[in-house]
Amino acid sequence: MLVRNATSCLRSENDYPKQSVSGNTALFDSVQLTGAVMPFGRGAEIYGEGEPSEYVYKVISGSVRIYKILNDGRRQIAAFHLPGDVFGLETDETHAFSAEAISQSTILVVARSAVTNLAAKDVAVARQLWSLTALELHKMQDHVLLLIKSARERVASFLVHMAARMPEASEIDLPMSRQDIADYLGLTIETVSRMLTQLETNAAIALPSSRHIVVRNPGQLDRLNS
Amino acid sequence: MLVRNATSCLRSENDYPKQSVSGNTALFDSVQLTGAVMPFGRGAEIYGEGEPSEYVYKVISGSVRIYKILNDGRRQIAAFHLPGDVFGLETDETHAFSAEAISQSTILVVARSAVTNLAAKDVAVARQLWSLTALELHKMQDHVLLLIKSARERVASFLVHMAARMPEASEIDLPMSRQDIADYLGLTIETVSRMLTQLETNAAIALPSSRHIVVRNPGQLDRLNS
DNA sequence: CGACCATTTGATATGGATCAAGCGATGTGG
DNA sequence: CCACATCGCTTGATCCATATCAAATGGTCG
Numbered sequence: 001m002l003v004r005n006a007t008s009c010l011r012s013e014n015d016y017p018k019q020s021v022s023g024n025t026a027l028f029d030s031v032q033l034t035g036a037v038m039p040f041g042r043g044a045e046i047y048g049e050g051e052p053s054e055y056v057y058k059v060i061s062g063s064v065r066i067y068k069i070l071n072d073g074r075r076q077i078a079a080f081h082l083p084g085d086v087f088g089l090e091t092d093e094t095h096a097f098s099a100e101a102i103s104q105s106t107i108l109v110v111a112r113s114a115v116t117n118l119a120a121k122d123v124a125v126a127r128q129l130w131s132l133t134a135l136e137l138h139k140m141q142d143h144v145l146l147l148i149k150s151a152r153e154r155v156a157s158f159l160v161h162m163a164a165r166m167p168e169a170s171e172i173d174l175p176m177s178r179q180d181i182a183d184y185l186g187l188t189i190e191t192v193s194r195m196l197t198q199l200e201t202n203a204a205i206a207l208p209s210s211r212h213i214v215v216r217n218p219g220q221l222d223r224l225n226s
Numbered sequence: 227m228l229v230r231n232a233t234s235c236l237r238s239e240n241d242y243p244k245q246s247v248s249g250n251t252a253l254f255d256s257v258q259l260t261g262a263v264m265p266f267g268r269g270a271e272i273y274g275e276g277e278p279s280e281y282v283y284k285v286i287s288g289s290v291r292i293y294k295i296l297n298d299g300r301r302q303i304a305a306f307h308l309p310g311d312v313f314g315l316e317t318d319e320t321h322a323f324s325a326e327a328i329s330q331s332t333i334l335v336v337a338r339s340a341v342t343n344l345a346a347k348d349v350a351v352a353r354q355l356w357s358l359t360a361l362e363l364h365k366m367q368d369h370v371l372l373l374i375k376s377a378r379e380r381v382a383s384f385l386v387h388m389a390a391r392m393p394e395a396s397e398i399d400l401p402m403s404r405q406d407i408a409d410y411l412g413l414t415i416e417t418v419s420r421m422l423t424q425l426e427t428n429a430a431i432a433l434p435s436s437r438h439i440v441v442r443n444p445g446q447l448d449r450l451n452s
Numbered sequence: 453c454g455a456c457c458a459t460t461t462g463a464t465a466t467g468g469a470t471c472a473a474g475c476g477a478t479g480t481g482g
Numbered sequence: 483c484c485a486c487a488t489c490g491c492t493t494g495a496t497c498c499a500t501a502t503c504a505a506a507t508g509g510t511c512g
Contacts, residue, residue: 068371071452076374078367091360096367119352123345126352133359134317140366141304141322145294147373148302148412151500178459186374191500193460210459210509226297377468404491417468419492435477436491 033118035110040101046088049098053090055109059083062105063175066097067183077184079139080176082165089115089132103175147186154185155195156224159205163215172213259344261336266327272314275324279316281335285309288331289401292323293409303410305365306402308391315341315358329401373412380411381421382450385431389441398439 064081119126163169178189199205206214290307307313345352389395404415432440
């Protein structure tokens with residue numbers, strides 16, 4: 001059984017190799033928090049929609065998708081998280097979306113109560129929690145603006161944003177499938193694929209392999225990103 | 227000159243009738259804050275994208291649209307705010323969107339510094355600011371889910387949400403034009419109009435006038451809203 | 453090598469955009 | 483008080499971008 005969720009993982013202490021780490025990363029610049037670093041396999045559920053939001057997460061390595069399944073069975077991916085990103089932070093008592101590891105990932109898991117207790121004593125921490133939610137809000141606003149664009153523009157925007165998150169901005173290594181991209185952009189896999197080959201034909205990008213994209217003409221992508 | 231923005235209004239103390247009010251409304255349940263109640267005419271700008279976020283706002287009466295103009299000239303409306311709603315709260319130093327009064331409105335305007343100073347001393351206030359941003363985030367997540375639906379579903383969802391915000395849920399008084407609705411839903415005015423007449427034909431709603439909608443069959447709308 | 457899955461490519465269908473005209477309400481000037 | 487201009491909305495005809503259906507290709511793993 002590959003699929004597990006964070007809660008069960010935390011409860012069964014011996015299932016995974018763990019280590020205690022100081023969480024003074026981008027999440028809490030000036031704060032010491034300890035959490036567990038946990039591995040999640042490809043496709044493993046980290047938390048599910050509607051589950052109590054007991055933990056806050058940070059990607060150490062790998063990648064995560066945040067999504068919701070709609071009544072008609074379609075899946076909308078709200079966000080992709082890459083190393084360094086914090087996710088799963090809620091003011092609500094339950095998670096509004098589900099989270100899954102896209103590729104083999106290691107995730108830093110911190111008890112939400114530890115974070116909020118700290119925030120109750122330290123205004124700087126409280127302010128950082130607020131800022132993290134505000135950052136999520138800005139990303140979601142960008143996503144709304146993306147979803148009203150044409151298919152070509154959506155794919156170009158996606159590549160620009162992914163490129164900006166890569167160590168080398170001209171080399172994009174996609175952890176996610178075409179289906180994931182399609183569900184994020186509100187398109188079908190066929191349309192995503194066609195737009196990518198179109199961009200390749202226009203020499204904006206090169207596609208050495210389906211998961212590896214080389215940005216050849218950033219200006220052209222930016223123009224489409226607008 | 228009808229169009230003014232909040233900043234200029236606040237600076238010219240004598241332009242408007244004002245009154246000091248205690249702001250212990252939904253915004254800050256347990257807090258006393260004073261602000262100015264200001265009138266804004268139809269279409270008046272409250273703040274502009276990129277302007278410093280010096281104030282926080284609350285709709286007392288009337289209605290407000292939050293929007294952005296894209297490079298290609300199109301307008302995306304991110305939110306409508308009705309009486310009781312707080313808007314314009316940012317962790318950033320500048321506003322990411324613009325805000326305009328849709329109809330003649332009165333808005334409670336509070337200095338952001340007053341709010342954040344209070345939050346620095348009172349964790350309950352800090353927590354409320356965080357919750358307000360989280361609420362905005364949830365609305366924006368809903369908007370993303372809306373934008374991947376069909377035109378019929380988008381219009382139905384819009385009506386369901388508007389109905390829930392009205393004093394009488396079966397009687398919707400729309401403060402905004404078809405163009406506003408279209409720019410909110412990522413559709414054209416023609417499509418919005420057609421979907422409304424379609425819903426009228428199906429007896430889901432009645433349209434005594436273009437700005438007044440009676441919900442006849444909530445179940446049908448809910449089914450489309452899904 | 454062969455099975456399987458992800459991706460690309462091709463052919464056709466369709467929902468919503470676009471272009472265009474008509475209609476109803478509101479307001480203005482004669 | 484009516485004629486007429488204006489504006490917001492609706493309705494109709496056509497077009498086009500993207501979805502859908504279908505098949506071919508390629509890459510990975512046993």
